[in-house]
Amino acid sequence: MASNQGLCFHCNEVIPKGVSLHVSILGSSQAMCCQGCAAVAQTIIESGLEDYYQHRTAAAPSAQGLVPDALVKMLEYDDESVQLEFVAQNENSKEVLLSIEGIACAACAWLIEKQLSNIPGVQKIHVNSTTQRATLVWDDKQVKLSQLLQSIHKLGYNANPFQTDKQEEIDRKLYRSHLLKLGVAGLATMQVMMFAIALYGDLFEDMELIYRDYFRWVSLIMATPVLLFSAQPFYFGAYRSLKAKTLNMDVPVSIALLGAYSASLYATVNGTGEVYFESVSMFTFLLLLGRLLELRARRKASETSSNMLKLVPKLAMRIDETGQQQKVAASQLKQSDIIVILPGEVVPADGQVVFGESEFDESSLTGESLPITKKLGGKVFAGTINHEQTVHLEVEAVSQNTFIANIMRLQEQAQSEKPKIATIADSVARYFVFGLLVIAALTYTYWHFHSPENAFWITLAVLVATCPCALSLATPAALTAATHKLSKTGLLVKRGHVLESLAKVTHVVSDKTGTLTEGKLQIKHVICLGDFNEITTLNLIGALEAQSSHPIANAFSEYQGYAATNIEHHTGLGLSGEVDGKKLKLGKASFCDQTAEPIAGMLELVLMVEDKLAARVYLSDTIKKDAVSFSQGLKARGISLSMLTGDDSAQVEYVAKQLHITDIASGALPQQKLEVVKTKTQNSPHLLMLGDGVNDGPVLAAAPLSVAMGLGTDIAKSSADAVLLGSKLSTLLSAMDLAKKTKKIIAQNLAWALGYNALILPLAVAGIVTPYMAAIGMSLSSLAVLTNSLRLNKQ
Amino acid sequence: MSIIFVLIPIALIFVCVGIGIFFWAVKSEQFEDLDRQGINILFDDKNKTKQDNDSTD
Numbered sequence: 001m002a003s004n005q006g007l008c009f010h011c012n013e014v015i016p017k018g019v020s021l022h023v024s025i026l027g028s029s030q031a032m033c034c035q036g037c038a039a040v041a042q043t044i045i046e047s048g049l050e051d052y053y054q055h056r057t058a059a060a061p062s063a064q065g066l067v068p069d070a071l072v073k074m075l076e077y078d079d080e081s082v083q084l085e086f087v088a089q090n091e092n093s094k095e096v097l098l099s100i101e102g103i104a105c106a107a108c109a110w111l112i113e114k115q116l117s118n119i120p121g122v123q124k125i126h127v128n129s130t131t132q133r134a135t136l137v138w139d140d141k142q143v144k145l146s147q148l149l150q151s152i153h154k155l156g157y158n159a160n161p162f163q164t165d166k167q168e169e170i171d172r173k174l175y176r177s178h179l180l181k182l183g184v185a186g187l188a189t190m191q192v193m194m195f196a197i198a199l200y201g202d203l204f205e206d207m208e209l210i211y212r213d214y215f216r217w218v219s220l221i222m223a224t225p226v227l228l229f230s231a232q233p234f235y236f237g238a239y240r241s242l243k244a245k246t247l248n249m250d251v252p253v254s255i256a257l258l259g260a261y262s263a264s265l266y267a268t269v270n271g272t273g274e275v276y277f278e279s280v281s282m283f284t285f286l287l288l289l290g291r292l293l294e295l296r297a298r299r300k301a302s303e304t305s306s307n308m309l310k311l312v313p314k315l316a317m318r319i320d321e322t323g324q325q326q327k328v329a330a331s332q333l334k335q336s337d338i339i340v341i342l343p344g345e346v347v348p349a350d351g352q353v354v355f356g357e358s359e360f361d362e363s364s365l366t367g368e369s370l371p372i373t374k375k376l377g378g379k380v381f382a383g384t385i386n387h388e389q390t391v392h393l394e395v396e397a398v399s400q401n402t403f404i405a406n407i408m409r410l411q412e413q414a415q416s417e418k419p420k421i422a423t424i425a426d427s428v429a430r431y432f433v434f435g436l437l438v439i440a441a442l443t444y445t446y447w448h449f450h451s452p453e454n455a456f457w458i459t460l461a462v463l464v465a466t467c468p469c470a471l472s473l474a475t476p477a478a479l480t481a482a483t484h485k486l487s488k489t490g491l492l493v494k495r496g497h498v499l500e501s502l503a504k505v506t507h508v509v510s511d512k513t514g515t516l517t518e519g520k521l522q523i524k525h526v527i528c529l530g531d532f533n534e535i536t537t538l539n540l541i542g543a544l545e546a547q548s549s550h551p552i553a554n555a556f557s558e559y560q561g562y563a564a565t566n567i568e569h570h571t572g573l574g575l576s577g578e579v580d581g582k583k584l585k586l587g588k589a590s591f592c593d594q595t596a597e598p599i600a601g602m603l604e605l606v607l608m609v610e611d612k613l614a615a616r617v618y619l620s621d622t623i624k625k626d627a628v629s630f631s632q633g634l635k636a637r638g639i640s641l642s643m644l645t646g647d648d649s650a651q652v653e654y655v656a657k658q659l660h661i662t663d664i665a666s667g668a669l670p671q672q673k674l675e676v677v678k679t680k681t682q683n684s685p686h687l688l689m690l691g692d693g694v695n696d697g698p699v700l701a702a703a704p705l706s707v708a709m710g711l712g713t714d715i716a717k718s719s720a721d722a723v724l725l726g727s728k729l730s731t732l733l734s735a736m737d738l739a740k741k742t743k744k745i746i747a748q749n750l751a752w753a754l755g756y757n758a759l760i761l762p763l764a765v766a767g768i769v770t771p772y773m774a775a776i777g778m779s780l781s782s783l784a785v786l787t788n789s790l791r792l793n794k795q
Numbered sequence: 796m797s798i799i800f801v802l803i804p805i806a807l808i809f810v811c812v813g814i815g816i817f818f819w820a821v822k823s824e825q826f827e828d829l830d831r832q833g834i835n836i837l838f839d840d841k842n843k844t845k846q847d848n849d850s851t852d
Contacts (some may be wrong), residue, residue, distance in 0.1 A: 055837045106834040113839075128828040175823060183817040187810055211796070222810075577822055 008033035010041045010156075013061035031250050037062065040156035044111065047118065052111045061102035069341045071110050074146040074153075077161065081329035083145070090137070093263055095121050096145065100132045100159040105129065108157070115155055119143055131303050134159070167494065168302040168325045175295050178233070182288045185230035188222045189281040193716055195219045196278035209271070216268040226281045227261050230288060248305055249429040249472045252436060253287065256463055263460045268785035273457055279778065286782060292477040294496075297483040301355045302494050313661060316348040317341075330399070332684050341386045344549045350402045351393035353378045357571045359550065361385040363693045364713050365404065366669070367646025368523075369513050369621055370603070371550060383694060390420040390571045407670050407697055414674060414702035428750055432471065436463075443765050458767040465764040470781035475750030477789035479546055482742040485793050490725040491707070491735045498722050501705040502739035507684040509699075512645035512655055516729075519692075521555045524602055527636050530614035536561075537615045541607060542777070544586050552605070572678045574605075583610055583665075601654020603653040613680040615642060621651055623658055626766040630729035631659040637736065642680075644673055670695045677703050692716050707732065738792070745792055749785045 008015055008021075009030035009342060011693050021032040023041040032038040040060070044052055060340050076082060088095040098503060103109060111126035112134065113131035116125040123141030127134040135199065136150060195215045202212055234257065237250030260276040267273035314330035317340040318654040325340060328329035330348035338354065341347055347360070362384045371387050374380055380393055382402040420592055443462050457701055493499065513519045525536045539612075542559030545552065547567060566583070567577040574587015585608040589596035592606040602618040624630075634641050642663035652666040677699045681687050688698075689703035692712030700706040701719035708720035709727045717723050724731060763769050820826065 054835060057834075106831045109828075110835065110838055127831075129831045130828045161803075179817060179821050179826060183821070184814055187814055189816070191807070191810055211799075214800065219808070221807065283839055645829045 003224055003423075007031075008037055008056050008062070009053075010037040010060050013062050026050055033062070040154065043154045047115055049111055049114050049468075052107050054712045055110075056105055056107035058104035060104065060108070062156075063699050065076065067748075074330040077147075077149065078144050078146045079315065079327070079329060081332055082315060084329070085162065085331075087145075092139060093137050094145075094431075095135065095137045096161050097164070098149075098152075099161045099162040100152065101128070101136055101160075102156060103127070103129050103132045110495075111155055112152060114158065115151060118150060119148065119151060122148065129171070131336060134658065147586055154349065156492060168299070171295060171299045171302055175292070175299055178288060178292045178295060180286065181232065182292055185226050185281060185285040185288055189278070189285045190232075191222045192219050192278045192281045198701050199275070201343055213268070213271055216275050218262075220265065220268050223261065223264075223277040223280050225577050226284050227257060230315065231257050231284045233291070233696070234287070235283075240492060247430045247433045251284075251575045252429065252433045253472055255437075257284065259460060259463045263456075267418050267472075278689075283779050287472060290473055290480065292481065294476050294621065295479060296494065297487060300487065300492075306746075314348050318634040334400045335395055335398070339393050339395060341380075341393060343386055343388055343390065343392050347380055347382050347384050347386065349382050349395045349399075350397040351380055351395045353380060353391050354394045355392035356389055358386050358388040359571060361551070363513055363519070365646075367511060367513050367518070367693055367695055369517075369551075369647050369649060369651055372666075375571075385549075387614045388571060391680045394701070398700045407694055408715060410670060410674065410698040411701045411715065414623075414698045415719065428471070432754070437688060439761065441789065447767070449650045454767060458765070461767065461769050465760045465777070466555070466775075468629075470753035472749065472779070472786045473782055473785050474753050475746050477786050478745045478749060478792060481789045481792040482738055482745075485738060486735055489734060490710075490728060490731045492723040492725060493721075494723065495721045499739050499742050501686065501721075502736055503743040504686040505688045505705065505736060506686045507680065508639055508688045508690060509644050509703070510641065510689075511619065512647055512652060513644055514644070514692040515690055516627045517623050517651075517655060518657065519621065521551050521619045523555055524620050524624045525599065525616075525618040525619060527616045527618075528614070529616065530609060530612055532609070532614055535559075536615070537607060538607070540579055540584060541605075542615075543579050544577050544584055548575070552603075552619065574577055577664045577717065584608065601650050620654070623655055624727075624729060626728060627659055630696070630733060631661065633730070633733040635660075637733075639736075640684075644668060645677055646670075646673070646693070646697070670698050673699045674702055691720075692727075693794065742792055745789060749788055752782060752784055752788070757770040 001600050004531050007013065011024065011033055013033050015033040019033060021035065021038045022029045023038055024031055025041060025045060028422065030041070032041060036375055037060075038764050044050070058210070058550065082643055083094070086096060099114070103112075106129045107230070109129040113126050116122050120408055121139045124137040125134060136148065136715075138145070149159050164624055191768040197216055199207075199215050199219075199461075201207065206282045230725070232253075233249045234253045237248065238254040241248040241251060257280055261280050264277050265277040267275050297330075315327055316330045317334055318328050319338045319340060323460050333349050335552075339348070339351070340786060341358075343358070348755045353374050355376075357373065357375040359373050360380055362368050362381065365381055365518075372405060373389070379396075381404065382397075383404045416668055431677075438557075440459055440462050443456055447458050452762055479496075482499050486493055486499075495731070510516055517562040523538070528534055528537055532540065538556060538559040539561030541563035542556040543562035544555045544567060546564065548561065556760055564577040564579045570587065570591065571573060573591040574585065576583070576585045578584065584606060585592050589606045591602060592608045593609075594606050596604055597616060598604055601617050604621040605617040605619065606613065607615045607617065630642055640663070641659070642665070642756055643652070643659075644665045648667035652664060658668065664674075668676060673695065677687070677689060681704060683699060685704060687704050689699050689706040690709075691706070692709040693698050694713050694715045696708075696712075697715040697719045699718055700708060705718040707722045707724050707777070708716040710717075710723055711727045756777065760769065773782065825832065
């Protein structure tokens with residue numbers, strides 16, 4: 001059997017037994033794993049885009065998850081008032097930025113572009129396969145946005161409008177301007193090095209003065225744009241640090257560049273002394289290259305995380321004076337409007353229940369693991385999910401005044417108050433630059449009295465020879481290699497200081513639901529007390545829960561052996577219904593007139609069949625597979641772990657006991673969480689906050705170092721310093737080890753660079769360093785630093 | 796040897812042209828998606844005949 005037999009031709013997944021679906025692709029019949037893949041493949045063939053299968057370098061995403069639900073939701077994107085949030089209106093076209101899930105290679109991008117450009121009304125479609133985004137310009141009169149999104153869906157991709165986050169916008173501009181500067185520096189360096197080799201020839205063999213001066217002038221012309229344009233970031237950096245009354249790496253870099261250039265200029269114009277144009281250009285080029293690589297790694301991280309910030313259309317169903325229901329954008333709601341919330345819907349505004357009762361999932365807002373019952377007059381918050389029955393709300397606060405908006409404001413405020421952490425390089429630079437300037441001044445003074453005509457040249461040689469090239473590469477090179485390695489293992493670094501902070505962590509504060517636990521209820525024990533065995537019992541419960549979106553129901557979703565009728569929700573208590581004519585009742589012990597027999601940290605459900613006790617089922621939120629090893633790993637590294645959660649249930653104690661956590665704060669609101677972390681930070685400044693919910697947003701923003709779970713909420717991800725992809729806690733431990741190793745490598749780099757400078761300094765001070773010796777020394781020391789840093793990327 | 800007085804300025808002009816092209820490439824987002832452009836040439840524009848009025852790429 002060939003290896004790819006039994007695998008779906010479209011998505012490369014194993015074909016389940018009993019499925020026999022085939023689509024003729026490229027002249028032969030190919031097997032498909034599901035209807036979804038077959039439909040997608042058929043669409044591709046029918047559109048004449050067979051080429052896709054020929055040139056793709058990665059398999060397509062499985063089309064299994066494409067549910068019609070999502071397609072219906074897309075219709076909401078057509079609403080004018082909803083579009084205001086993310087669509088740019090041109091004269092006779094509209095433009096939108098889409099994030100597309102499932103782009104695996106360049107062929108996918110081609111496929112989407114071809115398919116969409118065939119639709120009349122599409123004016124421009126450009127898909128970027130690296131960022132997994134598309135720019136779409138279309139004529140609204142000819143085709144609707146939802147139709148375009150649906151045709152992307154038919155190809156097996158999931159497209160949603162989204163907004164880029166601020167950090168990413170800044171990084172994008174910075175990256176482009178650095179790229180331009182690097183290009184100029186690179187091309188100029190090539191030229192200047194060529195002339196430099198000719199000029200070095202002059203040392204061994206006398207060159208006619210006219211040629212020497214000619215080469216110098218040409219080098220001057222090429223080096224000038226490098227100095228004036230390419231090296232700008234260093235001047236600005238130096239200016240900023242001087243303004244803040246500190247010294248950073250950019251200061252010696254700027255002094256060396258400007259000094260070497262002015263001396264060379266002086267030498268060229270007067271025809272005396274040495275020129276250092278090649279050092280100026282190459283130095284700038286190498287430093288820019290290091291910064292660009294670092295920026296690229298960071299950009300990738302912020303792009304991936306902001307791709308997750310999808311814009312979900314926020315629509316509300318409003319009841320007007322005449323009792324008619326009408327769809328409006330959530331932003332248009334006013335106070336005391338009455339809105340309808342259907343089961344499964346996200347609440348668009350804060351309000352009070354005026355009709356009906358239901359359970360609302362507030363887990364992302366408060367960390368509470370179970371839904372909360374809201375009766376008449378109960379307060380419901382925007383962003384929570386209605387689980388059971390239709391309710392009417394009287395709107396109390398909209399958009400900017402909602403509870404969730406308050407959390408976001410708290411988060412922004414916390415972000416701006418966050419202490420800035422000085423980087424290792426900058427703290428070394430402070431002493432180094434100071435020392436260097438003192439030595440240069442002393443050298444000048446000494447030579448001024450002994451040999452005044454050489455004083456300037458020797459002082460300059462000191463500055464150039466000790467040119468902090470290796471020193472300033474020491475940190476960025478190591479950080480770039482480590483950041484790259486981290487993103488490969490699953491930790492996306494969004495801000496520059498993450499690695500340095502990660503190496504110093506002494507205390508970890510973690511959220512519970514969704515971070516240490518899976519955030520999902522699972523069946524733990526089934527005690528059968530009646531005539532039914534375990535499987536039948538679970539199937540009966542599954543039938544009752546089939547229609548519900550409640551977290552309890554999700555635990556039974558795989559048990560679909562029976563169908564129930566006459567299902568009734570008893571809000572906050574349980575369910576009743578009929579299966580095969582038998583009356584069933586499921587819920588709290590009190591609801592079933594039984595005495596509760598609780599097990600610590602578990603939720604008890606009682607099943608009654610025909611008023612007879614049939615079973616007790618115990619559910620609990622499972623602790624993550626690697627949470628125990630994570631907590632042990634932290635202990636082994638001497639790092640303490642505390643839990644800070646919004647949950648107030650018995651679950652907290654249970655989880656804490658399992659993970660041997662003694663420091664617990666439960667039932668904390670976002671504001672309280674923020675205060676707890678602020679106090680803790682005073683005692684242990686190297687604190688790491690781990691979280692996933694909306695309520696963790698402010699703490700994540702304020703903590704010295706914060707990591708959000710990859711499956712967490714958008715608010716958490718946008719406020720954290722790093723995102724843990726795949727939500728595997730063990731990745732964090734290996735990241736800490738890598739950070740420590742990075743710190744060691746940086747120290748080695750700095751030691752080497754400082755050692756080299758210490759060695760060459762006395763020679764330069766004595767006036768016996770020639771420019772080519774300085775250039776060779778500089779290149780070799782930089783190379784050593786780069787090679788050492790690359791060790792981080794291995795394994 | 797004096798030929799270099801002519802040739803080097805010509806070389807410099809080429810460098811300037813190179814820098815100009817590089818600037819244009821960066822500004823027109825050629826470096827935004829590095830995987831994509833290389834593979835584009837592999838695809839035939841078979842379905843172009845289907846819609847003659849389509850003038851985009």
